[in-house]
Amino acid sequence: MKLLTFKQDGILKVGVLTKNGVLDLEKGAQETKIQYPGSIENIIHNGKEVIGKIQQIIEKATDLQDPNLFLKEDTLAFGPCVPNPGKIICVGLNYRKHAEEFNMDIPTVPVLFNKFNNSINAHGEVIPIPSGVEQMDYEAELGIVIGKKAKNVSKEDALDYVFGYCNGNDVSARDLQMRTSQWLLGKSCDGFCPIGPYLVTADEVGDPNNLDISLKVNGETRQSSNTKYMIFPCNELVSYISKYMTLEPGDIILTGTPDGVILGYPKEQQVWLKKNDVMTVEIEKLGRLTNRLQ
Incomplete structure (x- = not known):
């Protein structure tokens, strides 16, 4: 559904x-x-x-x-497919090739950070470029939406606590992100977390760890992968996070992005997103999420 x-x-x-x-x-x-x-x-x-x-x-x-x-x-x-999530938990460097394009070590445990509700945005809405920001980037991601209270759940049972899935775009201002060792500022600007267009129930999606995922900018494919290449699959993420914080219905986990982001290009090839660029995230069975920068 x-x-x-x-x-x-x-x-x-x-x-x-x-x-x-x-x-x-x-x-x-x-x-x-x-x-x-x-x-x-x-x-x-x-x-x-x-x-x-x-x-x-x-x-x-x-x-x-x-x-x-x-x-x-x-x-x-x-509107956003989940308008008012309790928590937005993001996973960094969760695809091996993405970690490699950043010249970073392959994580041995999930790298977690967060966004806030002010970043929630909807399919078809514009994403404002903050004043002074010059390094706007995209990150196509599979979103997990929790359906039941989850605390200390096993990997084997973890997906039983999932209500459904959605497209997400972890929009990032890299110049803000890299100012300090903490990524939060570059990730949580207003409108930087579009999700949707649909919240697709888990029964319709089936295995979330085998879905094609891609992102296009102005019709040009920039990212193309499959969720099977995640270092930590969906069930492991839900289980791991639930050991340290209670997951509640409506919480969102953004599971990380594949390779192909602008920051991963050699510096001489980095052409950052600009006003009126259009991004489209497409994940198998979840439809297309499209947003324009403003």
Whole structure:
């Protein structure tokens, strides 16, 4: 199931992508008289139970054959697929070739840092370039969205705590990032964490450790890899992080980026992103996440 949020009359609403278009779940619930907890956060917290109700709403709304219940996807102003995550935990250097292009040692444990909610952004939205920043870069990443409280979970059980997955772009201002040994400033500027367009439930994705992942800038492929090349796969990341901090429903783990980022080029070949450049992250089964710099 592909869940999403969209803006309508100043309100952030929840939809689900169907063969007939995007079903407005609030309107669909009203017409089919099936109640469900309406926000993305509540859907994540309630898991399989509410997913079953949403499936019933889709089926009954389809039977009504009312075209007004379904919206055309290309007319929507998307919101973030998880609008208000509790934690955004990022993994650095999680692809061997990416570590090598940085001339850094291959990690023996996950390298963790974080972004904040101010960085959350949506498919189709612009990403503002902060004043004075000259080294804007991209990082296509698979996002894990936690669905159940997880503390000290095993690698074998870890994926049972995942609600779903999404595209992410760990947008980075490298000149800010490299000012100090701490990366936070260059990673957590406003709008630097676009996610979406969909939150795809784990059952539809299947194995998250074997998904093609790519990024294009203005239509040119810059990154192309597969999540099977992650040093620490999804289950290991969830397990490892849960040993040290409790993961809660709605938390996001950005699992790292493949090689091909601008900072990995030889200095004479580094052409940094600029205003009006368009980035598109595409991960198998998760759709395309597109944003423009402003």
